[in-house]
Amino acid sequence: MKVKFWGVRGSIATPGKSTIYYGGNTSCTELHLDDGSLIILDAGTGIRNLGNKVAKSNKNIRAYILITHPHWDHIQGFPFFKPAFVEGNEITIIGPEARGVSLSRIIAEQMNNIYFPVKLSELQAQINFMPVKEGTAGVFGAEVQSFYVNHPGFTLGYRVTAGSKSLAYISDNEPYSRETARLFTNVEPDVQKLFENYQGDPNDRVIDFIRGADVLIHDSTYTPEQYSDHIGWGHSHYLYTLRVAADAGVKKLCLFHYDPVLDDKAIDTVLTKCRKEMKKMRYTFELSAAREGEEFRF
Numbered sequence: 171m172k173v174k175f176w177g178v179r180g181s182i183a184t185p186g187k188s189t190i191y192y193g194g195n196t197s198c199t200e201l202h203l204d205d206g207s208l209i210i211l212d213a214g215t216g217i218r219n220l221g222n223k224v225a226k227s228n229k230n231i232r233a234y235i236l237i238t239h240p241h242w243d244h245i246q247g248f249p250f251f252k253p254a255f256v257e258g259n260e261i262t263i264i265g266p267e268a269r270g271v272s273l274s275r276i277i278a279e280q281m282n283n284i285y286f287p288v289k290l291s292e293l294q295a296q297i298n299f300m301p302v303k304e305g306t307a308g309v310f311g312a313e314v315q316s317f318y319v320n321h322p323g324f325t326l327g328y329r330v331t332a333g334s335k336s337l338a339y340i341s342d343n344e345p346y347s348r349e350t351a352r353l354f355t356n357v358e359p360d361v362q363k364l365f366e367n368y369q370g371d372p373n374d375r376v377i378d379f380i381r382g383a384d385v386l387i388h389d390s391t392y393t394p395e396q397y398s399d400h401i402g403w404g405h406s407h408y409l410y411t412l413r414v415a416a417d418a419g420v421k422k423l424c425l426f427h428y429d430p431v432l433d434d435k436a437i438d439t440v441l442t443k444c445r446k447e448m449k450k451m452r453y454t455f456e457l458s459a460a461r462e463g464e465e466f467r468f
């Protein structure tokens with residue numbers, strides 16, 4: 171598989187001089203299977219540049235977009251995804267539904283005429299919708315597993331397996347604490363139940379899902395200092411992210427979904443502190459801080 175990052179931010183795009191190195195676009199990752207099939211992880215603002223690249227080839231495409239959840243930073247780029255405007259293209263959107271709101275309506279609403287000049291129904295490409303809960307789906311030659319994580323609303327993590335390789339994508343996820351979880355009103359009771367009913371440490375639910383992946387792209391929104399003021403917001407701090415990767419026994423971890431206040435210098439500092447922690451804890455996986463434009467094969 172080949173991975174390329176087009177947007178690595180959480181919450182809101184952060185363009186500017188201080189974010190040039192890691193990039194300012196929100197969540198979007200391009201994944202190519204070995205046969206060239208295109209799977210896109212989330213449709214944050216980064217998907218615009220990816221779409222421009224795809225459109226340049228002037229060939230019709232078939233692609234899947236896996237949406238973790240419909241918070242703005244994960245869907246906002248879709249109306250600017252050029253291949254959606256091209257007749258003959260086929261794009262299938264996989265994602266969770268909200269309580270009583272279908273996946274197609276979720277995507278259509280952000281393009282209703284109050285918010286955007288072109289309606290979903292006016293796009294020239296064929297757009298298919300494939301709502302998922304927890305389960306497994308076949309996507310091209312790969313197996314895509316979906317799994318609820320600890321983030322407000324119905325938020326999914328994905329695991330894509332092709333041949334002997336697998337990549338886990340957990341863009342938004344907070345350590346689950348039974349003590350504090352019941353204090354929050356923005357959680358989905360059905361998802362909360364899954365964590366509450368888990369025997370043992372509820373965080374192992376997510377860790378089991380990731381276990382043994384070759385690559386883990388995981389929420390690393392906050393520093394531990396920031397996290398203490400953001401408990402219940404649905405995100406991890408980097409020390410927790412390292413622990414997840416170590417406990418799950420992954421080969422490579424990519425820190426992802428940085429808080430808008432973390433500029434390039436701050437992310438460099440995060441990376442240095444992570445390496446120090448890894449040495450101390452004798453973690454052996456490979457570590458990188460995801461950066462817009464970065465690509466690798468595994």
Ligand SMILES: [Zn+2]
Nearest residue numbers: 180181243342
């Ligand atoms: Zn997010």
